[in-house]
Amino acid sequence: MKKRILLLAGGQSGEHEVSLMSARSVLAALPVDQFDVTPVVISKEGRWLPPTQTLHALETGEAATGGDLVLHRAASAEGYDAVFPILHGPMGEDGTVQGLLTLAGIPFVGSGVLGSAVSMDKVMTKQVLASAGIPQVRWALAIRRGWQQTPDAVREQAAALGYPLFVKPANLGSSVGISKVSGPGELDQALELAFSLDRRVILEAMTSHRPRELEVGVLGNDAPVASPVGELSFDAEFYDYETKYTEGRATMHIPALVPAEVAARARDLALQAFRALDCAGLARVDFFYVEATGELLLNEVNTMPGFTTTSMYPKLLEAAGLSYSDLVTRLVELALEQR
Ligand code: ATP
Ligand code: MG
Ligand code: MG
Ligand code: MG
Structure with a gap:
């Protein structure tokens, strides 16, 4: 029987639009012979939009006002086998939605309450990773x-x-x-x-010199695996919003052209961080590599990274041999695993 999937997108954070972009790609890629997918866009006001407004929002990128309060809708999420919360930032990637789904007893893609909340907060992340001995900026x-x-x-x-x-x-x-x-x-x-x-x-x-920026994809629950290392290069003061989302401003290099020892260190640190933070399903772990000193510093962990077909995370897993559509399928399987 087909698995019924609720795809949550949009959300209340400053990354609402980014989430809609990610969701469009995921929606198009979940194989129709295996999944029956219902998308629901959450408006910036936190309302769960009905089907026609949801489709409009996915098409235009603009979410209407209206819709239901989250708690009214959570109960009706019960009819689903799993939820794919393709939400970035607070009220989505930070353990709030994960708590709601845990209470409702519905499996979902990605980290649980603890891993999501700790990884979302840069201070908490740094404290946990420091206690695990992982190198970071001051x-x-x-x-x-x-x-x-x-x-x-x-x-x-x-x-x-x-x-x-x-x-x-x-x-x-x-x-x-x-x-x-x-x-x-x-x-x-x-x-x-x-x-x-x-x-x-x-x-x-800031890092001692301008850093190179490396990213590693992690996939799995109790036996997570690390992807090859990717690198982002761009011509800007830093990797800001505009550089991230304006076509042609940043270039992705997979695999990153770094010494094999550096790549191995990055993958190892990514897995250590994933475990230390109690992540599950997926995460994109970002690093600063200071070429002059050889330092490799962990910058942050994203538990629901950007997920368009051209985003870094899916591209890293593609380099590991998993197509975009295999990847989203695998993520649902991981959600359905006992953990
Ligand atoms: P994401 O979209 O990956 O979730 P974010 O909003 O969590 O990003 P960061 O990754 O913390 O933000 O920082 C954004 C960018 O700012 C980095 O990719 C890097 O270009 C620059 N940057 C941030 N912190 C530092 C630092 N301590 N030293 C040097 N550059 C930094
Ligand atoms: Mg980042
Ligand atoms: Mg981040
Ligand atoms: Mg992020």
Whole structure:
């Protein structure tokens, strides 16, 4: 019998549009002889849109207002064998939707509550990975809204890290809200932007030299495997939103042209991080490689990485021998495994 799959897309985060792009590709690739797929777009207001509005949103990229409250819909998700939450960022990739589906007793693709929540939050990720001995950039504890740190104290933290530094909302993706700050004069504006998107903000030292950016795909539950290593090159200050999503701005290199020892280290660290963070199903683990010093620093773990047919994660798994359509099928199988 065909498996009934609920495909969730859109969502309330700053990555709503990116999610719609990913979802279109997944929807087109789930083999129709095996799966009966129902897409539901979640509007930016957090409402689950009915079929016609969902199709409109997938076609145009614009989600209408209206729809049902999430809790009304969760119960009706019961008729499905599995959910594919192709949602990026908060209220989707961060354990919230995963908690809802766990309560409803429906298997789903990807990490559970713990792995999703810890991997989404850059501060928590860094703390867990530090305790696992995984090399990372220096960083300062999130300054939390409401902690009432004086602006001077924040400036001191920043000065201790040294400029340029990165200011990021702790829980986001697609570089939304991230600033590269070249001196104290730009700090306030960067903090204001990050705090407008999150109550937790992280300051990160920049790598000693401009890094090369390597990414590894991980697939599996209890016996995860690492893909070949990919690299992104681009002509911009850093890999920002525009560079990520404007056609032709970034180039993907698979496999990355790095020494075999570096690639092996990246794959090993990716698997270590996947386990340390209690991830499941899939993750894309991103690294900074400083060629001059040989340093390989783990930047972050994305538990629901960009998933269009040209996105890095599916391309990495393709290099490992799995076509896009085999990959989405495998992910549903992994969701249905006991874990
Ligand atoms: P994603 O879309 O992969 O989820 P994100 O929004 O979580 O991304 P990061 O990966 O943390 O953001 O940072 C975005 C980009 O900013 C990196 O790919 C890199 O180009 C640059 N960057 C971030 N932090 C640093 C750092 N500490 N040193 C050097 N470059 C950095
Ligand atoms: Mg990220
Ligand atoms: Mg991300
Ligand atoms: Mg990233």
